[in-house]
Amino acid sequence: MDKKIKVLIAKPGLDGHDRGAKVVSRALRDAGMEVLYTGIRQTPEQIVATAVQEDVDSIGLSCLSGAHNKLFPKVVNLLKEKGAGDVLVFGGGIIPNEDIQGLKDAGISEIFLPGTSTEDTIEFIKNNVK
Amino acid sequence: MDDLIDGLLSGKVRPLAKAITVVENDQPGKRELLKRIYPKTGNAYLLGITGPPGAGKSTLTDKIIANLRKQGKTVGVIAVDPSSPFSGGAILGDRIRMQQHALDDGVFIRSMATRSNLGGVAKNTVDVIHLLDASGKDVIIVETVGVGQDEVDIVRIAQTTVVVMVPGLGDSVQIAKAGVMEIADVFAVNKADRDGADKLFSEIRAMLDMVKGDIKPAIFKTVAVDDVGIEELVQGIYAHGERVVASGLMEKKLAEKAESELRAYLIDNIMERSTGLTIYDDVVKRVAAKEITPMDGVEEIFAGLEMMAS
Numbered sequence: 001m002d003k004k005i006k007v008l009i010a011k012p013g014l015d016g017h018d019r020g021a022k023v024v025s026r027a028l029r030d031a032g033m034e035v036l037y038t039g040i041r042q043t044p045e046q047i048v049a050t051a052v053q054e055d056v057d058s059i060g061l062s063c064l065s066g067a068h069n070k071l072f073p074k075v076v077n078l079l080k081e082k083g084a085g086d087v088l089v090f091g092g093g094i095i096p097n098e099d100i101q102g103l104k105d106a107g108i109s110e111i112f113l114p115g116t117s118t119e120d121t122i123e124f125i126k127n128n129v130k
Numbered sequence: 131m132d133d134l135i136d137g138l139l140s141g142k143v144r145p146l147a148k149a150i151t152v153v154e155n156d157q158p159g160k161r162e163l164l165k166r167i168y169p170k171t172g173n174a175y176l177l178g179i180t181g182p183p184g185a186g187k188s189t190l191t192d193k194i195i196a197n198l199r200k201q202g203k204t205v206g207v208i209a210v211d212p213s214s215p216f217s218g219g220a221i222l223g224d225r226i227r228m229q230q231h232a233l234d235d236g237v238f239i240r241s242m243a244t245r246s247n248l249g250g251v252a253k254n255t256v257d258v259i260h261l262l263d264a265s266g267k268d269v270i271i272v273e274t275v276g277v278g279q280d281e282v283d284i285v286r287i288a289q290t291t292v293v294v295m296v297p298g299l300g301d302s303v304q305i306a307k308a309g310v311m312e313i314a315d316v317f318a319v320n321k322a323d324r325d326g327a328d329k330l331f332s333e334i335r336a337m338l339d340m341v342k343g344d345i346k347p348a349i350f351k352t353v354a355v356d357d358v359g360i361e362e363l364v365q366g367i368y369a370h371g372e373r374v375v376a377s378g379l380m381e382k383k384l385a386e387k388a389e390s391e392l393r394a395y396l397i398d399n400i401m402e403r404s405t406g407l408t409i410y411d412d413v414v415k416r417v418a419a420k421e422i423t424p425m426d427g428v429e430e431i432f433a434g435l436e437m438m439a440s
């Protein structure tokens with residue numbers, strides 16, 4: 001049996017914009033992936049605990065509130081602390097271009113902005129999950 | 131492998147999670163892993179939660195977890211959601227209702243997709259239960275997919291099966307013919323805040339009055355979103371468990387469970403060996419061409435297997 005790619009789509013922080021996260025979740029499902037969606041208002045701690053229990057291959061973070069610079073790196077650091085640094089982390093939402101490099105330096109592999117096609121995200125995951 | 135097993139037996143989260151992945155995906159090492167942990171299983175109480183889509187199974191599970199935690203019990207949860215028949219993917223959404231427990235060390239929640247397995251659970255659900263059991267969880271809750279009339283495998287897995295019903299899903303005839311009705315050890319009439327809950331409650335009770343079984347299912351009203359009726363429901367679940375033990379039905383249940391597990395692997399194994407035979411495709415073709423009947427085809431395949439064995 002081919003192992004399915006398992007992805008956690010999570011919304012850290014107080015941001016309530018969940019349309020994008022749901023659109024992405026469905027697109028990944030339609031691409032044959034098993035997608036956990038844990039809803040809005042998750043702390044980085046909850047997201048990482050969930051990722052470890054579920055043994056996901058990848059985490060997609062969604063943030064439209066502007067708090068990405070704080071929340072995304074926190075998730076990456078907590079993963080490392082829990083010995084799960086091999087999980088692929090990427091993100092999307094309303095994120096200014098000038099923040100992207102900093103996020104990548106902090107260990108977020110890729111950022112997907114409004115207007116990018118979900119096909120790109122699917123390609124990215126398939127190419128980067130071990 | 132040793133690290134994985136030692137870790138999971140001592141209740142560590144990541145080894146348990148990794149071991150579940152091996153088992154869920156039939157990865158190499160699965161047989162060895164199960165063999166080594168099997169002697170440590172059999173201590174957990176297995177609770178099944180089933181019922182129609184959207185009845186409130188996950189919300190109820192969330193509240194039952196909280197109740198069990200207050201009593202100091204550790205809890206493992208397997209939440210099963212359906213895979214898409216088109217893409218093979220799945221959205222695993224049960225867990226969203228249980229995230230208040232994400233940081234509790236005494237709770238381990240794992241989501242599984244059915245991967246086109248019929249019966250309301252995933253093919254390897256039972257093996258994942260063994261792992262949670264071996265890791266020392268006191269109670270293991272399995273939430274099935276939203277079921278219709280015949281996805282009732284949970285009854286062969288769980289010691290106590292809770293069927294969650296909600297008002298407004300159909301008339302009493304539909305209730306009566308639903309396969310899930312017959313498997314209930316305990317009924318929860320959830321969404322009791324809605325119109326029709328009292329009527330549903332009395333309809334189910336009237337139906338139960340006609341049942342002649344060994345142990346009559348108890349029935350409770352709950353409002354899962356508001357945490358109403360949960361204490362009574364959990365007491366009812368325990369009461370059922372105690373009655374099963376007291377009436378000597380436990381041995382029978384365990385034997386049935388063991389047999390159904392064995393049977394599943396037996397069928398898998400026979401299928402794997404059969405499809406591996408060189409004559410297999412040819413037999414299929416001849417059945418399709420109506421040269422031989424499926425029953426005769428089976429005889430040919432078994433003859434082929436015997437030849438391989440000798």
Ligand code: B12
Pocket residue numbers: 009014015016017018019020021023024059060061062063064065066090091092093094112113114115116117118121
């Ligand atoms: C709809 C909307 C709302 C709705 C949200 C409904 C809902 N349940 O989602 C409502 C009206 C509730 C709302 C409220 C608010 N909003 Co508003 N809202 C929007 C709006 C107009 C569209 C967002 C949207 O749904 N887009 C459609 C989806 C499909 O696109 P998306 O989310 O961007 O997702 C795509 C990509 O970003 C990416 N993506 C997103 N997440 C992820 C994750 C991964 C893993 C990947 C790979 C990709 C990915 O892929 C998606 C598909 O292409 C935007 C403006 C805009 N044009 O974006 C403002 C906007 C996001 N809102 C904004 C604000 C300020 C608010 C409020 C604070 C307003 C207020 N003062 O009350 C509140 C806060 C609510 C809350 N609790 O957080 C600001 C945010 C500013 C900022 N970041 O600095 C924006 C940008 C408007 C603006 N220009 O000021 N909002």
Ligand SMILES: Nc1nc2c(ncn2[C@@H]2O[C@H](COP(=O)(O)OP(=O)(O)OP(=O)(O)O)[C@@H](O)[C@H]2O)c(=O)[nH]1
Pocket residue numbers: 182183184185186187188189190224227275276320321322323324352353354355356
């Ligand atoms: N009014 C009311 N709504 C409830 C109650 N319990 C659950 N709900 C709501 O019913 C919806 C479905 O709840 P879930 O717990 O996800 O139901 P489920 O049976 O797990 O659903 P599936 O797993 O998709 O089959 C959610 O919107 C809940 O908030 C209740 O007692 N009363």
Ligand SMILES: [Mg+2]
Pocket residue numbers: 187188189223224273
């Ligand atoms: Mg559910």
